Amino acid sequence: MTRISRLFEKLKAEKRCGMVAYLTAGDPSPAATPDLVAALERGGADLIELGVPFSDPIADGPVIQLAGDRALRAGTTLAKVLEIAREIRKRSEVPLLLFTYLNPALRYGFARLAADAKAAGIDGCLLTDASVEEAGEYVRVMREAGLDTVFLAAPTSTDRRLKLVAEYSSGFIYLVSRTGITGEQQTISDSALPLIERMRALTTLPLALGFGISTPEHVAALSGQVEAVVVGSAIVRQIEKDPAQLEGFMHSLTRPIAKTALS
Amino acid sequence: MTSQPDTGGHFGPYGGRYVPEVLMSPLEELELAYEAAKKDPAFHAELDKLLTTYAGRPTPLYFAEQLTKHLGGAKIYIKREDLLHTGAHKINNCIGQALLARRMGKHRVIAETGAGQHGVATATVCALFGFDCTVYMGEEDMRRQRLNVFRMRLLGAKVVPVTSGSRTLKDAISEAMRDWVTNVSTTHYLLGSALGAHPYPAMVRDFHRVIGLEAKQQFLKAEGRLPDVLIACVGGGSNAIGLFHPFIEDDGVKLVGVEAGGRGAGLGEHAARFAGGTPGVLQGTRSYLLQDDDGQIALTHSVSAGLDYASVGPEHAWLHDRSRAEYVSCSDADAIAAALVLSRKEGIIPALESAHAVAEAIRRAPSAAGQTFIVNLSGRGDKDIDIYRENLKELDAA
Numbered sequence: 001m002t003r004i005s006r007l008f009e010k011l012k013a014e015k016r017c018g019m020v021a022y023l024t025a026g027d028p029s030p031a032a033t034p035d036l037v038a039a040l041e042r043g044g045a046d047l048i049e050l051g052v053p054f055s056d057p058i059a060d061g062p063v064i065q066l067a068g069d070r071a072l073r074a075g076t077t078l079a080k081v082l083e084i085a086r087e088i089r090k091r092s093e094v095p096l097l098l099f100t101y102l103n104p105a106l107r108y109g110f111a112r113l114a115a116d117a118k119a120a121g122i123d124g125c126l127l128t129d130a131s132v133e134e135a136g137e138y139v140r141v142m143r144e145a146g147l148d149t150v151f152l153a154a155p156t157s158t159d160r161r162l163k164l165v166a167e168y169s170s171g172f173i174y175l176v177s178r179t180g181i182t183g184e185q186q187t188i189s190d191s192a193l194p195l196i197e198r199m200r201a202l203t204t205l206p207l208a209l210g211f212g213i214s215t216p217e218h219v220a221a222l223s224g225q226v227e228a229v230v231v232g233s234a235i236v237r238q239i240e241k242d243p244a245q246l247e248g249f250m251h252s253l254t255r256p257i258a259k260t261a262l263s
Numbered sequence: 264m265t266s267q268p269d270t271g272g273h274f275g276p277y278g279g280r281y282v283p284e285v286l287m288s289p290l291e292e293l294e295l296a297y298e299a300a301k302k303d304p305a306f307h308a309e310l311d312k313l314l315t316t317y318a319g320r321p322t323p324l325y326f327a328e329q330l331t332k333h334l335g336g337a338k339i340y341i342k343r344e345d346l347l348h349t350g351a352h353k354i355n356n357c358i359g360q361a362l363l364a365r366r367m368g369k370h371r372v373i374a375e376t377g378a379g380q381h382g383v384a385t386a387t388v389c390a391l392f393g394f395d396c397t398v399y400m401g402e403e404d405m406r407r408q409r410l411n412v413f414r415m416r417l418l419g420a421k422v423v424p425v426t427s428g429s430r431t432l433k434d435a436i437s438e439a440m441r442d443w444v445t446n447v448s449t450t451h452y453l454l455g456s457a458l459g460a461h462p463y464p465a466m467v468r469d470f471h472r473v474i475g476l477e478a479k480q481q482f483l484k485a486e487g488r489l490p491d492v493l494i495a496c497v498g499g500g501s502n503a504i505g506l507f508h509p510f511i512e513d514d515g516v517k518l519v520g521v522e523a524g525g526r527g528a529g530l531g532e533h534a535a536r537f538a539g540g541t542p543g544v545l546q547g548t549r550s551y552l553l554q555d556d557d558g559q560i561a562l563t564h565s566v567s568a569g570l571d572y573a574s575v576g577p578e579h580a581w582l583h584d585r586s587r588a589e590y591v592s593c594s595d596a597d598a599i600a601a602a603l604v605l606s607r608k609e610g611i612i613p614a615l616e617s618a619h620a621v622a623e624a625i626r627r628a629p630s631a632a633g634q635t636f637i638v639n640l641s642g643r644g645d646k647d648i649d650i651y652r653e654n655l656k657e658l659d660a661a
Contacts, residue, residue: 055559056433056545058440059283065427077557102281102544107558129281129544133271154285156447161287179285180445 002123003095004148004171007046008206008227018228019219019254020208021045021235022099024053024067025084026076028239034087036239036246041094043250044257047228048088049126052081052100059101059128061183063233067240078104078113082120089121097150097171098125110138114145124148124171132164139168152176153199155191166203172227175199177211183233184214188222196225220256229257267578272461275584277577280460281544282440289447294462296367301469306362313358317391318348320355320473324481324637329608330624337631339624340490341611342478342639344502351614351642352474352502353384353455359470361388364451371395371450375439377404377432377498378569378616379411380642381455386420388453396420399438403430404568411646429562432498432572436546456499457576460547464577471505478637479509486635492517492627495639496619497590498534498569500576502641507588517589519627520579521619523565524592530555534563535592536575537583545573550580566595566650567615569642593622599654601625602644614642615650 011018021040025033037048053068053076060068078100085096098117105113105127117125124147130138132151139149148171153162156179165173175196178189192209199207209222210230222229231253238249267274280290300306314320322343331339344352364372372394376382382398389396398415402424405412415422428434436459443452457467475493482490493510495503497520510516525533533539536551543552545560553561553573565571582588593601598615601622606612613621617640624638644651652659 055428056437058437058546059285059444061441069427072559079557103552103554103560104558106543107554107556128283129547131280131282131284131287133287134279134281152284154283154287156285156288158288158291161284165284176283176285179447181441 004123017223018046020047020230022049022232024051025081026071027067029074033084039247043247044254047095049097049099054101061181067236085120095123102127102130110141114141118145126150132168172206175209185212216256223257274578274581277580282460282547318354321477334628337628337634340637345640345643349384351380353381356470357384357388360453369451373397374453375399375435379408383414386415386418390418399435401425401430456501457504458499468504474505475509490637491634492636494519494620496521496616500579506639520590521623522592523570524594525564531562534565537590550577569616593619597622612644615647617641
């Protein structure tokens with residue numbers, strides 16, 4: 001069992017919704033990331049998505065695109081992100097999910113990635129553009145190494161596709177709240193709740209909802225609906241604006257959770 | 264091989280469908296709509312009518328007698344896609360996809376463009392069909408293809424500058440994909456090359472197969488046999504696959520694709536994917552890629568915006584690995600020199616992209632006496648006059 005599965009068991013026991021925090025590893029520099037992760041953890045993050053920058057991030061909005069550019073310019077590679085993970089593991093047991101696109105993983109080699117990621121203390125992996133149809137070998141190799149494979153489910157996914165996503169996912173399923181790219185928004189899309197219901201009918205895996213969640217109000221509204229919420233662009237923007245206030249910012253987003261228990 | 268791709272959109276190990284989950288169901292829908300249209304005689308009747316009466320098909324297969332004499336070897340025929348409405352082969356695919364978008368009830372069309380030829384062809388069909396049209400174009404390409412930017416705006420399209428990455432075709436595709444992810448219910452993404460996730464590579468190829476089908480018939484009529492060599496430039500590879508595809512089973516016909524050799528052999532100096540690339544996944548498909556050791560996509564360079572792309576259509580990757588087609592490259596300088604030769608010998612000013620194919624014909628012809636070539640002249644050179652002027656300053660001084 002990975003740290004991810006243990007986390008969701010713990011959240012269930014505590015009747016608490018988890019907070020998944022995304023940051024682009026290596027932004028503004030690889031050396032800065034472990035401290036930023038520690039700040040997120042102190043602010044109440046339960047699981048960290050370590051974004052591995054990719055030159056052509058088709059699923060990302062401008063905030064994460066620019067963070068990726070900064071990280072690449074600072075010399076961040078997939079190998080470097082695994083070093084960062086080892087650094088984080090020296091002082092923390094927070095579950096770590098690698099979050100990237102397929103090509104850097106392909107180039108690194110699935111088998112080598114699975115072994116090196118496991119050794120670095122990574123718990124699972126999400127590749128944004130790896131559709132379930134193309135993911136057979138990737139899932140097999142990752143699972144054999146004891147890593148979780150998390151896939152995205154979207155409001156546009158048919159029930160047939162949601163079943164496949166559930167079958168290929170382990171640890172949890174990442175629900176995309178809306179049709180769109182990553183980025184903050186004013187209100188959470190109406191498409192989120194029907195997706196949660198449809199997915200719930202097809203799986204017993206924990207569900208995490210992300211894309212567009214950026215305010216305490218969003219968190220308060222959603223934390224009773226899913227096992228975890230994911231915040232990405234808002235964190236990346238805070239790191240860009242004022243990394244010293246990251247812990248406080250994270251805390252402002254996790255505070256509304258304590259008041260809500262998943263039914 | 265003509266049955267490629269398989270049901271998952273694979274050409275051997277290439278192709279497939281690698282996109283965020285949000286786009287998977289829309290791509291399945293597009294595939295179903297296209298399969299239904301393919302079987303519908305009314306769709307083909309309308310497509311043929313527009314290709315004939317609006318786009319100007321069939322295009323001539325022209326025997327380039329002066330060029331042939333000048334080179335003193337192979338007999339060179341030119342397939343005149345440059346004579347089509349909007350000045351390039353791109354309109355074949357745009358008419359096909361516009362008809363499909365209308366069948367699917369989409370009112371908004373988006374596209375990417377490199378040289379601007381696909382953007383102009385998209386803006387044209389959107390004007391014709393009454394679609395709202397947005398074209399994404401790299402800022403660098405907007406600068407070097409100013410005339411086409413204005414043509415698109417004249418046709419009523421919105422042209423959005425893309426300022427990320429290398430500010431060229433690759434970044435325009437990423438931005439178009441982001442728009443599509445966001446607006447997928449109302450919007451058709453009219454992808455302009457035989458690239459991207461399934462069904463695009465096969466669908467775009469099918470809409471351009473008319474090039475090869477016509478050329479085959481025209482050549483048989485002129486020469487009573489099949490040609491020895493087909494030559495076409497390869498950016499994404501739509502004009503090349505359109506010409507090649509009807510000849511793939513004809514083993515005696517050599518297929519030659521010409522990539523952009525740019526200004527040197529180092530990574531970042533060219534767009535010769537088969538010379539300097541390795542297989543990987545970019546923008547929905549698995550194919551040869553120019554990338555670094557970390558799997559980051561490399562910058563590319565070509566004087567020709569239409570060939571300036573880090574990946575190549577997956578069917579070309581498969582033709583390459585099976586040695587069914589040969590891929591060579593041509594430098595910026597050789598392409599410009601070839602454009603001058605074709606202009607002076609035949610009175611035809613080629614697009615910079617097509618000039619790469621002409622250059623390969625010029626290179627091969629002298630030692631190929633007794634052979635026959637078909638060169639695909641995929642576009643005309645009006646859009647490139649500024650670049651030709653910059654590179655042929657001596658003509659302005661005369």
